[in-house]
Amino acid sequence: MSTNGIPPVDEAEWAAQERARRSADGGGADPRAAAYRHVVRALRSMPCGEPPADFAARVAAQVEVHAHGLERLLLRVLLVVFVLALPVGLVLGASMWPPGGPAQAGDTGAWMLVLLAAVSMSWITARLLEAGPGRLGRTGTG
Amino acid sequence: MPDPNPPACGSLDADRALVAAVLARRPGAFERLVRDYQRLCWHIVDRMVRHPEDTRELCQEVFLRIHRQLHQYRGESPLKSWIAQVAFSVARRHLERRRLPLAGDDGEADGPGVAARTASGFDLEASVAEEQINACLHAAIDALPPLQRTLLALYHLEEMPIGEIAHLTGLAEGTIKSHLFRSRRRLRELLESRFGGVP
Numbered sequence: 001m002s003t004n005g006i007p008p009v010d011e012a013e014w015a016a017q018e019r020a021r022r023s024a025d026g027g028g029a030d031p032r033a034a035a036y037r038h039v040v041r042a043l044r045s046m047p048c049g050e051p052p053a054d055f056a057a058r059v060a061a062q063v064e065v066h067a068h069g070l071e072r073l074l075l076r077v078l079l080v081v082f083v084l085a086l087p088v089g090l091v092l093g094a095s096m097w098p099p100g101g102p103a104q105a106g107d108t109g110a111w112m113l114v115l116l117a118a119v120s121m122s123w124i125t126a127r128l129l130e131a132g133p134g135r136l137g138r139t140g141t142g
Numbered sequence: 143m144p145d146p147n148p149p150a151c152g153s154l155d156a157d158r159a160l161v162a163a164v165l166a167r168r169p170g171a172f173e174r175l176v177r178d179y180q181r182l183c184w185h186i187v188d189r190m191v192r193h194p195e196d197t198r199e200l201c202q203e204v205f206l207r208i209h210r211q212l213h214q215y216r217g218e219s220p221l222k223s224w225i226a227q228v229a230f231s232v233a234r235r236h237l238e239r240r241r242l243p244l245a246g247d248d249g250e251a252d253g254p255g256v257a258a259r260t261a262s263g264f265d266l267e268a269s270v271a272e273e274q275i276n277a278c279l280h281a282a283i284d285a286l287p288p289l290q291r292t293l294l295a296l297y298h299l300e301e302m303p304i305g306e307i308a309h310l311t312g313l314a315e316g317t318i319k320s321h322l323f324r325s326r327r328r329l330r331e332l333l334e335s336r337f338g339g340v341p
Contacts, residue, residue: 042279
């Protein structure tokens with residue numbers, strides 16, 4: 001947009017315009033402002049379209065659809081990642097397993113720690129998923 | 143439990159409370175935000191694009207964008223100003239995409255511009271009733287370039303101060319003042335050329 005080269009304002013006439021703006025419905029003996037009162041009244045009564053009565057409800061509904069759509073998409077992506085990661089993890093895990101099986105791998109305490117860590121991870125993941133939709137919803141349409 | 147002393151509507155506290163409610167996904171909060179500001183948005187976009195269907199779509203886009211970016215609102219300026227800024231920016235981008243002139247010719251001469259485009263449909267011999275004057279001026283305002291038309295609406299209809307208009311349009315205050323001045327003078331000149339010395 002080019003707004004360069006706009007000539008300066010005639011301050012006396014600007015003042016008349018502003019006087020007309022402040023007293024558009026009043027009288028006054030100011031002939032310079034009088035000419036502008038019609039302009040100001042017309043500007044104030046400019047017809048303008050109005051939003052439909054259900055506009056706000058429609059937009060709000062659209063936002064909900066967007067937010068939930070993204071949540072569903074993210075859940076699907078996570079599911080796909082999980083399904084793909086599962087066999088990979090099993091294959092890699094099996095290759096690292098010591099010969100003779102887990103019973104000979106070490107003491108029971110270490111395995112209990114592993115089990116505890118797994119349960120904790122599951123619990124944290126569940127809490128994150130519970131908190132997730134709200135957080136996703138706020139940025140969900142982006 | 144609702145606050146027994148809710149902040150006054152339009153105040154910064156009320157704006158922050160409304161934004162917090164939307165961000166907390168409180169039911170109905172975003173719809174309320176849209177309802178509170180839809181007329182402002184509609185007026186700005188409609189003044190810019192003058193096309194009902196485009197206005198509806200662009201206003202939807204404005205509020206979707208506001209919903210996406212609401213976490214960026216700091217609550218340091220009125221929400222009204224921020225929403226008007228987004229509305230103006232969306233409408234301006236729409237005009238630019240369609241290669242439609244935004245500011246148009248703001249030259250001295252009235253020439254064939256506004257006067258020529260509003261010449262038909264007015265009986266110069268008829269009495270100069272207020273309705274006729276208004277109709278003539280409304281047609282002339284409609285024929286102004288989008289930027290000038292919108293600046294006049296923000297200043298006269300929304301009663302925004304020039305500083306606030308400068309903030310939301312990204313234009314210098316002097317530029318806005320100049321546009322307002324020259325647009326109003328052109329309208330006055332048109333009035334005088336049509337109806338002579340109107341009372």
